[in-house]
Amino acid sequence: MGDDSRRRTPPASGSTSTRSLVEPIPGEPAATATIDDERALFVADYHAGYEAGLRYDRGVDVPSRAADRRERLLSLLERTRPDRLVVLGDLMHSIGDPGGAERGELEVLFESFPAELSVTVIKGNHDGRIETWLADDDEIDADVTVEPGAGVGLGGVGVCHGHTWPAPAVLERDVVCLGHEHPCVRLEDEVGGSRVERAWLRGRLDPDPFRDRSEYDGVSWLEREGESPPRVVVLPAFNDLVGGTWSNVTGQSFLSPFLPAGLAEGEAYLLDGTRLGPYESV
Template identity: 60%
Template sequence: MDGGDSPSVSGSGSLVEPIPGEPAARARLDGETALVVSDYHAGIEVGLRYERGVELDSNADLRRIRLLGLLDRVDPDRVVVLGDLGHRIGSADGAESEELADLFDALGDRPVTLVRGNHDAGLESELADVGGERVTVTGPEGVRLGRVGFVHGHTWPSREVVESDVVCVGHEHPAVRLEDEVGGGRKERAWLRGPLRPEPFAEHLGVAVDEFDWRGPELIVFPAFNDRSGGTWVNVEGQGFLSPFLPRALVAADADVYLLDGTRLGPYRTV
């Protein structure tokens, strides 16, 4: 984002820059520009019907239009999805399968990298049918493209990912509860950004900290692209993180929350 309070990545040469007002970012990947989104959750309405008994009309067309609008705005070389492109755990079918087919038809020939999330098991054959060779699906441990690491966040990232300059994570769907002076409240999707510390990753990987090519990476936790998915309330006491490495891998005192419009709310524990 533009301006002094934007959540661009300090010290990283703005390798990853959130797009003002959107749950999406632009990333520079060694000669390529990528549009990065997380937690698209195609077909979520069917899931909500079965999981919670909630009846909602499908927003599939709106989701696709929003993403295509971002493609027009950014004109990236590729799209990176930080996991949970689909919603149903297992192979897609019905409305989800139709939504994915329509989405990839609209995306044209642009390459897509899907970092596998916990909802993406079984999607590879579906994506091979609708996206062909232009779709790459990584393992759940993530991937590094250029100087940027990408992982969904439901599992530990690979060593290659944490040895990046910036680490992009999804899965949490971070949100904040904001209250007015009369006690009314509203939920806002948010970005969480802060420096990582190496010790938890070294312990998990069974290596010494000084063995890392540690670059002091900045963590950027992406808001969910799908506004019908739940989220981690980062400023509500007792709300736990979903990722196995959060919050202990964060330098918590320096981890800030930003709204989609770029407003910096300050350290997430004090918002």
């Protein structure tokens, strides 16, 4: 861990365009983004109700950290003062309709948001039928929009969850941001001890996995010689209990259908911005 070649660099940086659009918040699993004339806060994989899921699915009794999750997110909103919160999927944990504790956690969370805050939720694979109640809940005053998991373009940023192939509009942006993967790295010290830490992955989209799919006919950078593919940023999970893909461990398979094949020049960064270099060789 004392390698001098590692330097602190914002994970999404790598070009002037990317730096002007997406800025990870040092020490946090979140980023700010410029979307036209709006300032946005990006988080992924909040997994409200995760502890209830552990009890139900695995019989593991873990005290709820709902209040901690809520306070961490509210603190980020206070620090960054965004116009919009963008959740890149898996706002909730249950696959189907949320149970009482989970729905209650989300209602309290949304009731705590500033009145002027708009919220965009990209539907993740854990978000069940979230669109049938979140945007229409009478207890929630926030302006909430639920978008499909394949994602949408928001200004110069394409956002999706990552569990499906992204919508063509996502790929037409300067930067593609996604969650779902919960990227982590396993780090070892000089005496053989190890620890796992959440990480950012960033690089450039590799065209090869996308070229043979008919839905991407017409995507400019896939069809025109000399055009650069968008940058890609894989956000760490906001929920620190959920584990994830150990991206630097041999045999660990990625969850997204277009990763790792779709990630070129992929590098890993710790939450504090420490650049670890190519993610496979950390």
